[in-house]
Amino acid sequence: MTRYRIVVVTGNVNKKREIELILSDFGESFEVLTEPSLRKLEIQADQVEDIARAAIENIARVVKPRSSTYIVVEDDGLYIEALGGFPGPYSEYVYRTIGLRGVLKLLEDVDNRRAVFKSALGVYTPSGKIEVVCGEVSGYIARELRGSGGFGYDPIFVPDGYDVTFAEMSLEEKCRVSHRARAFRELGKLILSGSLA
């Protein structure tokens, strides 16, 4: 059995832990490595798909394909319906500046709390092809911060079918339904089926 290397361009240990857990569903098929030193060029664009594609294209210019090795950049964002898609692709900067309390303030007295968490993976395959694989989960924004697990927007996002936030779930529970889990599981399936060579 081939064991594939998934090299994720990130310095975020929380993401790494989640990806390892998600891909462990496939037994020993995948080894997850992180590569924080490759430059992840993030462009400004409304859709995380476009940002992930540009980032992996940029990496493909400086890296050679390697047998059984997939290089992956993830871009994700929380798109809140009543806020026109805010904070979307700029979720990280918004988190660092106005924070979760700022986002909740924008939704004070707003009944429509629908939101979609999106993850897009830019993938550079062993044969040197570029692909984008996406995952998303719909849900709603809680009225207040709840839970201490996870990271980022997890304390305010409740996925459909649950009444707890991502931050109130165990890592295992979150990784059953999260946008990131859906994207990486799709990636795993595509690789194992041979359609992402």
Added chain:
Amino acid sequence: MTRYRIVVVTGNVNKKREIELILSDFGESFEVLTEPSLRKLEIQADQVEDIARAAIENIARVVKPRSSTYIVVEDDGLYIEALGGFPGPYSEYVYRTIGLRGVLKLLEDVDNRRAVFKSALGVYTPSGKIEVVCGEVSGYIARELRGSGGFGYDPIFVPDGYDVTFAEMSLEEKCRVSHRARAFRELGKLILSGSLA
């Protein structure tokens, strides 16, 4: 007397009008043209200087230097102190999603309304050099939208030394003090002094 061409990579007619007015201070020295078809690649970065530099570097890869011609990309952003620099480099997306009313909501009951409007020009010179020229103006965020002139954040930004917003000023007044005016006037001086050949 040499007449210089300033080719601004933008499709924004409001910006073009302002830049023409600002550079008309230098008599007939500058002709302002816009070039909306060159691709302005905007990266994600906290500082408008870094975004402008990357954008002009990208253009320099596909365009040849031309005698007496300066290619300019502008990136600007409104940095609100009490919001940790929000919306900063992502002012345009924030404007399109939560809008000025969203920004005012975030500042409800906030006494510190200090803000800085920043403009950074990425410049590609006739000899093929890359430079970044900046301008900024300090001020504060108004309690409500005021005025119908200008565009973008103009209805909520009051520059220091005034008690009216940019949107309440005539174009001539705004172009005496704005971040954009300061950046383009500096550019004009540098070109005419020969230090940006």
